[in-house]
Each structure stands twice: as structure tokens, then as C-alpha cells.
Amino acid sequence: MxxxxxxxxxxxxxxxxxxxxxxxxxxxxxxxxxxxxxxxxxxxxxxxxxxxxxxxxxxxxxxxxxxxxxxxxxxxxxxxxxxxxxxxxxxxxxxxxxxxxxxxxxxxxxxxxxxxxxxxxxxxxxxxxxxxxxxxxxxxxxxxxxxxxxxxxxxxxxxxxxxxxxxxxxxxxxxxxxxxxxxxxxxxxxxxxxxxxxxxxxxxxxxxxxxxxxxxxxxxxxxxxxxxxxxxxxxxxxxxxxxxxxxxxxxxLDDGPEGTVARLADDHVMAQRLAEGLALQDGVRSPGHLAQPSGDRLDPRRVVTNFVLFAVEGGAARRSAYLQALRAHGVGMVAYPHGQIRAVTHLGIGPDEVDSALEASAKALAETA
Missing domain, CATH: 3.40.640.10 (Type I PLP-dependent aspartate aminotransferase-like (Major domain))
Structure with a gap:
């Protein structure tokens, strides 16, 4: 089965x-x-x-x-x-x-x-x-x-x-x-x-x-x-x-403490944290295209909401291997158009999850170099 x-x-x-x-x-x-x-x-x-x-x-x-x-x-x-x-x-x-x-x-x-x-x-x-x-x-x-x-x-x-x-x-x-x-x-x-x-x-x-x-x-x-x-x-x-x-x-949509609109700001902070960590890793590159038209390295300043788009050196084969390695370490991201990778922060992602994702990314990059 x-x-x-x-x-x-x-x-x-x-x-x-x-x-x-x-x-x-x-x-x-x-x-x-x-x-x-x-x-x-x-x-x-x-x-x-x-x-x-x-x-x-x-x-x-x-x-x-x-x-x-x-x-x-x-x-x-x-x-x-x-x-x-x-x-x-x-x-x-x-x-x-x-x-x-x-x-x-x-x-x-x-x-x-x-x-x-x-x-x-x-x-x-x-x-x-x-x-x-x-x-x-x-x-x-x-x-x-x-x-x-x-x-x-x-x-x-x-x-x-x-x-x-x-x-x-x-x-x-x-x-x-x-x-x-x-x-x-x-x-x-x-x-x-x-x-x-x-x-x-x-x-x-x-x-x-x-x-x-x-x-x-x-x-x-x-x-x-x-x-x-x-x-x-x-x-x-x-x-x-x-x-x-x-x-x-x-x-x-409630204005009270159970509402989930205001807390979207937390997701934006977590995306910024993730982007800043990824930008320091060898092998992570600018996503290019509309996501970041200039610069070779991922620029965390492009992150203003809850999306982090980036690329990895080595083209499509490396991207596929990197995503598989990430998944083996318990982290899910997805391939995105224009050779990019997408990571999206949300209610289930806090500082501990971001830091663990960064550790998994470093391992995946090393394993696929």
C-alpha cells in the first residue's frame, strides 16, 4: 500500500x-x-x-x-x-x-x-x-x-x-x-x-x-x-x-483577542527573521525577477509581508535536491516559478520554528553542494 x-x-x-x-x-x-x-x-x-x-x-x-x-x-x-x-x-x-x-x-x-x-x-x-x-x-x-x-x-x-x-x-x-x-x-x-x-x-x-x-x-x-x-x-x-x-x-475578523488580523504582523516579523538567516547562508541567492530585480544575494529588505522567495546556486537540479533534503529534515518549502523557492510564515511558525528551519537549510545546502 x-x-x-x-x-x-x-x-x-x-x-x-x-x-x-x-x-x-x-x-x-x-x-x-x-x-x-x-x-x-x-x-x-x-x-x-x-x-x-x-x-x-x-x-x-x-x-x-x-x-x-x-x-x-x-x-x-x-x-x-x-x-x-x-x-x-x-x-x-x-x-x-x-x-x-x-x-x-x-x-x-x-x-x-x-x-x-x-x-x-x-x-x-x-x-x-x-x-x-x-x-x-x-x-x-x-x-x-x-x-x-x-x-x-x-x-x-x-x-x-x-x-x-x-x-x-x-x-x-x-x-x-x-x-x-x-x-x-x-x-x-x-x-x-x-x-x-x-x-x-x-x-x-x-x-x-x-x-x-x-x-x-x-x-x-x-x-x-x-x-x-x-x-x-x-x-x-x-x-x-x-x-x-x-x-x-x-x-x-473579530477585533478582540481571538481575532487573527492584527497577529499577521507576527508572521511578517518571522518572515524577516527567516530571510535574514537565509541571506547569510552560502548557496542562497537572490530570487531575481520581480521578487528582487537587482543584487546577487537575497536581500531581506524585500520582505515586507509573509513571503520569502529565494534561489539556490546550481539550477533546477540543485533546487530539487535541496527541497528534498529540507523535507528529510522536517521542513517543507516549495518550488516557485522563475527558478525560485517559496517559504511562507503563518500562525504555526514562531521563532523556534524559524531557527530550526534555518538549521535544516544549512544542512540541506551542505548535503547538496
Missing amino acids: ASTPQAPAIDLRSDTVTHPTPAMRAAMASAPVGDDVFGDDPTVIALERRAADLLGKEAALFVPTGTMGNLVSLMAHVPRGGEVIAPAESHIFNDEAANYAVVVGAGLRPIAETPDGTMPVDAVIDAIQDSTDPHCPITSLVVVENCHAHTMSRPVTPDDMRQLRTALPDELPIHVDGARLFNAAVALGVPVSALVADADSATFCLSKGLATPVGSVVVGSESFIGRARRARKLVGGGMRQAGVLAAAGLIA
Whole structure:
């Protein structure tokens, strides 16, 4: 029989590996429930209201995953044959199985982003199609990713959003893929609503750094959320007694001591600690590309949230061997595009885990030299 897969003892593969807190588990066990497809689950209703209030929007929709959140947002904004402008390295373009084409029936025009995660505003404007020309698809949506994963998960600022909104035609909506939107807010020291004030819709994940077991939330106007709710049903996302899941989200977004938003700052500190230690190790190199465009050595100053991207000398074969050696020492990281390695800090990673990961990295580098 095949062996049962086991997570590494120190799991830096992603912040999706977080486990719900005791307060979340207790809330889930006692959550009042109804039927969310009928619209009468009180805990889901409470979560959606809380999310809408926090992000400064009229309404919200609880969905099972971030990918579904983005998908139903595109379905609500973009007609068949419409075109979406998005960052070239964005999750929507690269990591969601081309659902914009397969399900939405849309095209996508990728724009090369800068190392701060933004698309040059002039390039976005130039990419808008002439809607009077029957040869052209109609530009229907602009997507912003915040945080932007491939730049070492750097946050996009409210000023960046304001510049983009000011330059765009009023009728062209902006959607924010905010899988780690709360990381951005904590890193910048701004209310999360400030990051989406100039957006027409946004998604954020509850099951990454916020540590719930399942779920994301879409926010926007009442009419937009009505269309997104219909799209959620179409793609099979209607859930019944979903309050059991939504209860954990209410705990995560709580302002009290059991909430998990403010503690994201701890994850950022741990990522900085990890990056500083890795930068001192022989064989660790700059990740290059958007994550660190200049310098041969990993620069810890590029780390501002909970991602550490780096490379190792020796190319793909050395990277594969290094990751295997790390795993043998009880540490999980993952291969990332552009020859990189990704490590992500989260609720389960403190100083002891970071220091142990650094010890394992030093051994893995020596074993694969």
C-alpha cells in the first residue's frame, strides 16, 4: 500500500496549512445554522455583513475558495467575449486553470507589472480596446492583485489604487484579488477598506493567514453581489449549513483577542527573521525577477509581508535536491516559478520554528553542494 502523505513538522509551504484556533473550533461547534442557498443561515449572514462593513462595501458573499471568489467576480463583471486586463504574473492569469476563458468565456490581456506589484498606468490605458471596432473585444475589467505574490508578496498601496482609478474610464470596473489583502493592510498600517476604496469588487481569503479552515469572501455593491451569487450557484458553490464554516471567519475578523488580523504582523516579523538567516547562508541567492530585480544575494529588505522567495546556486537540479533534503529534515518549502523557492510564515511558525528551519537549510545546502 502507498504510504499516507504527511505534512512536514515545520510547514512553510503556504499559509493555507494553518489550523483553526481553539476559539474557531468552539464557534464552529456551536454556530447557529440555516440554509445558505435559501439565504437564511444566520452565521453566514453575520459574516457577510461583517466583511462588507470592514471593506466599506454594500454587500458580501461567502464562497468556498479564493479561486471561486475571483471566478464569480469575473462572471459578474465580464460578458462573454469581453476582455480582462490583469498583471502578467497574477494568480487569475496563471494559477486558476484558465477559468476566465473556460467558464467566463473572456479573453485576458496581461500587462507586465513592476517590482512593486503594480501595472504601469500608461500600459493599462494603452491596453483598453476600442469598443467601437467590431474586430476588438470589449475591455470589461481591470484586475489588481494585492498582495502581489511574485514580487515577494508586496502590498499595493491606496495611492496606487487611486492613480489607477483616476486614469480609467468611469465605467471600467476594478476587481482586487485580495487573497492576502489583510496582510497588505497590516504591512501598510492602513484600514483594509482603504485598499479597496477605489475598487468595484474584491475578494479576500479567510483560510490563509487568517487561519480559518475554509472560505473566502467577495465584496461589492448589492447589484454586483446579486450577480455573483447567481454565478456561485452556477459553478456549484451553493452551500447549505455553511454557518459551521462561516463561524470561524467571524472569529478571524473579530477585533478582540481571538481575532487573527492584527497577529499577521507576527508572521511578517518571522518572515524577516527567516530571510535574514537565509541571506547569510552560502548557496542562497537572490530570487531575481520581480521578487528582487537587482543584487546577487537575497536581500531581506524585500520582505515586507509573509513571503520569502529565494534561489539556490546550481539550477533546477540543485533546487530539487535541496527541497528534498529540507523535507528529510522536517521542513517543507516549495518550488516557485522563475527558478525560485517559496517559504511562507503563518500562525504555526514562531521563532523556534524559524531557527530550526534555518538549521535544516544549512544542512540541506551542505548535503547538496
